[in-house]
Amino acid sequence: MASLISVAGEAPQGAHRLPQLPWRGLAAGAAWLALAGATRLLPEDGDFPYTAAFAGAALALALALPVASALAGRLGRIGAALSHWTPWLTALALAFLAWELVTAKSGLLPMPFFPPPQAILEVFLEDWPKLGGSILASLKLLLGGYLIGASLGFAAGVAIGWSKAVGYWAHPVLRFVGPLPATAWLPLAFFVFPSSWSASTFLVALATGFPVTVLTWSGVAGVNKAYFDVARTLGATPRFLVLRVAIPAALPHVFVGLFMGLGGSFAVLVVAEMLGVKSGLGWYLQWAQGWAAYANLYAALIVMALMCSGLITLLFRLRDRVLSWQKGLVQW
Amino acid sequence: MVAATRARPAVRDTAGAGGARLTVEGVSHAFDIRGTALPVLDRIGLTVEPGGFVALLGPSGCGKSTLLRLVAGLEPPDEGRIAVDGSRVAGPDPSRILVFQDPTLYPWRTVRGNVALGLEARGLGRERASRADAALRRVGLDGFAEVYPHQLSGGMAQRAALARALVNEPRLLLLDEPLGKLDALTRLAMQAEILRLWQEARFSALLVTHDVEEALVLAERVIVLSDRPAAIRADIRVGQPYPRHRDDPELVRLRREILGILGQPG
Numbered sequence: 001m002a003s004l005i006s007v008a009g010e011a012p013q014g015a016h017r018l019p020q021l022p023w024r025g026l027a028a029g030a031a032w033l034a035l036a037g038a039t040r041l042l043p044e045d046g047d048f049p050y051t052a053a054f055a056g057a058a059l060a061l062a063l064a065l066p067v068a069s070a071l072a073g074r075l076g077r078i079g080a081a082l083s084h085w086t087p088w089l090t091a092l093a094l095a096f097l098a099w100e101l102v103t104a105k106s107g108l109l110p111m112p113f114f115p116p117p118q119a120i121l122e123v124f125l126e127d128w129p130k131l132g133g134s135i136l137a138s139l140k141l142l143l144g145g146y147l148i149g150a151s152l153g154f155a156a157g158v159a160i161g162w163s164k165a166v167g168y169w170a171h172p173v174l175r176f177v178g179p180l181p182a183t184a185w186l187p188l189a190f191f192v193f194p195s196s197w198s199a200s201t202f203l204v205a206l207a208t209g210f211p212v213t214v215l216t217w218s219g220v221a222g223v224n225k226a227y228f229d230v231a232r233t234l235g236a237t238p239r240f241l242v243l244r245v246a247i248p249a250a251l252p253h254v255f256v257g258l259f260m261g262l263g264g265s266f267a268v269l270v271v272a273e274m275l276g277v278k279s280g281l282g283w284y285l286q287w288a289q290g291w292a293a294y295a296n297l298y299a300a301l302i303v304m305a306l307m308c309s310g311l312i313t314l315l316f317r318l319r320d321r322v323l324s325w326q327k328g329l330v331q332w
Numbered sequence: 333m334v335a336a337t338r339a340r341p342a343v344r345d346t347a348g349a350g351g352a353r354l355t356v357e358g359v360s361h362a363f364d365i366r367g368t369a370l371p372v373l374d375r376i377g378l379t380v381e382p383g384g385f386v387a388l389l390g391p392s393g394c395g396k397s398t399l400l401r402l403v404a405g406l407e408p409p410d411e412g413r414i415a416v417d418g419s420r421v422a423g424p425d426p427s428r429i430l431v432f433q434d435p436t437l438y439p440w441r442t443v444r445g446n447v448a449l450g451l452e453a454r455g456l457g458r459e460r461a462s463r464a465d466a467a468l469r470r471v472g473l474d475g476f477a478e479v480y481p482h483q484l485s486g487g488m489a490q491r492a493a494l495a496r497a498l499v500n501e502p503r504l505l506l507l508d509e510p511l512g513k514l515d516a517l518t519r520l521a522m523q524a525e526i527l528r529l530w531q532e533a534r535f536s537a538l539l540v541t542h543d544v545e546e547a548l549v550l551a552e553r554v555i556v557l558s559d560r561p562a563a564i565r566a567d568i569r570v571g572q573p574y575p576r577h578r579d580d581p582e583l584v585r586l587r588r589e590i591l592g593i594l595g596q597p598g
Contacts, residue, residue: 323440
């Protein structure tokens with residue numbers, strides 16, 4: 001199909017050529033139509049109240065996609081994004097179709113472990129207050145701990161990289177304690193801290209702080225010494241050397257640390273919520289498993305993936321702004 | 333001490349008659365390489381008159397650059413005395429600026445931000461952008477103020493580094509093989525540029541180079557240094573008027589003489 005599409009796209013550019021059919025849009029529409037038809041018309045093995053709703057949504061997309069992609073040229077940035085993602089939307093419909101067929105329609109993959117798409121749609125539509133509350137609880141815990149850990153880690157990294165005395169005392173501690181996974185502190189944290197929430201914040205901060213410290217430190221320590229010579233001959237004070245030379249030069253490293261710290265903080269967050277805090281997506285996962293509510297489990301996993309991916313995207317956007325002077329940045 | 337050297341030139345600085353007198357007396361210096369001292373400078377003595385242009389010529393690795401670092405105040409000499417206008421050099425000062433072999437522009441700052449670095453470091457906030465732009469015009473880089481260093485060619489980057497030095501109106505410009513890494517044509521153009529800037533601003537200049545021709549075309553005096561530890565072998569006055577031509581018979585004769593001193597058959 002891909003080769004057909006590209007041939008259609010590379011038609012000779014004549015002044016009076018015939019208006020082209022939106023092949024990609026039509027293919028996407030056909031895929032969603034197939035999904036809608038199969039969902040609505042094939043007999044089901046089980047009782048799913050949202051089958052019709054799911055089929056309806058697929059039908060709506062099946063009708064909308066060809067029209068939208070025919071008009072994509074006039075829709076500006078949204079249109080460009082739509083053209084870019086049309087092949088993916090097609091593949092998504094086919095994946096949904098396969099999923100639908102092997103679960104609800106044939107029972108090849110058994111319930112309740114493998115719910116069909118409409119069962120997950122049901123969770124989103126029926127259980128959204130609890131799911132939404134869990135997202136907020138997770139975000140609150142994660143961002144609190146992350147910001148604390150990132151700030152302290154950054155400050156510690158700059159201090160260790162800049163001052164030999166601080167480095168002398170901090171380096172052995174960092175080497176000894178740093179590699180310990182933050183989750184290993186969990187049992188201790190839950191009885192040392194007054195609440196499970198503060199204990200979890202501490203763990204998330206710890207998981208974030210270590211990579212941020214080490215990478216900020218290596219960034220500051222690795223700054224080209226000639227940069228300091230230049231600034232010193234121009235009359236720079238030590239304060240200027242730290243704030244305007246060492247820190248900006250170290251920022252590419254700092255962002256690697258922030259990225260690694262964010263990844264580490266996700267892991268700790270889920271474990272802390274499963275074992276201690278009685279809220280958040282980790283707890284929701286645990287709860288869903290306890291009730292054998294597997295559709296809820298998948299729904300929570302999807303939401304969690306969206307949350308983590310969204311936060312990483314935000315971090316990369318921030319980096320692109322701050323480090324716009326760098327060439328060859330990896331695009332997230 | 334630093335305050336004293338800063339306070340005095342303030343008047344002359346703005347008047348534009350900015351050349352400082354540099355005196356180097358009996359300076360010896362050694363590197364400490366894992367506990368053993370490696371002598372690099374051996375009782376160097378020289379004077380640069382206000383507004384003068386002196387070249388230090390010597391083989392690679394003889395210690396020329398070290399002498400410039402000492403004059404810039406980046407390190408104290410082991411022995412001897414370095415003074416500018418009679419006061420001893422105790423540390424870096426924006427009236428004496430070192431231009432390095434590598435432009436070492438900060439990649440995170442635009443060209444204008446790089447040029448304004450010295451003004452910013454000294455807290456001279458006002459007119460920072462306009463003074464930086466004026467310095468960029470002087471080196472022929474107007475129009476490149478918003479560009480990032482990685483977008484500049486080698487010659488342009490070195491021009492920007494010159495502008496970063498000149499914006500501070502230095503009274504002594506220390507040039508550490510600033511053209512060493514440029515291609516031959518850019519090099520010739522930049523030599524003419526440095527000469528023009530020196531003639532306009534009348535700062536004192538101390539140039540380190542291992543290129544005999546470059547020294548003869550630019551400097552009023554060429555001081556020839558020996559191999560490490562560097563000692564002064566000859567102090568040659570070049571009286572030819574500017575602009576000079578490479579094939580001027582007097583310069584050709586001096587070139588042969590200097591190469592002879594350096595032990596090369598001319």
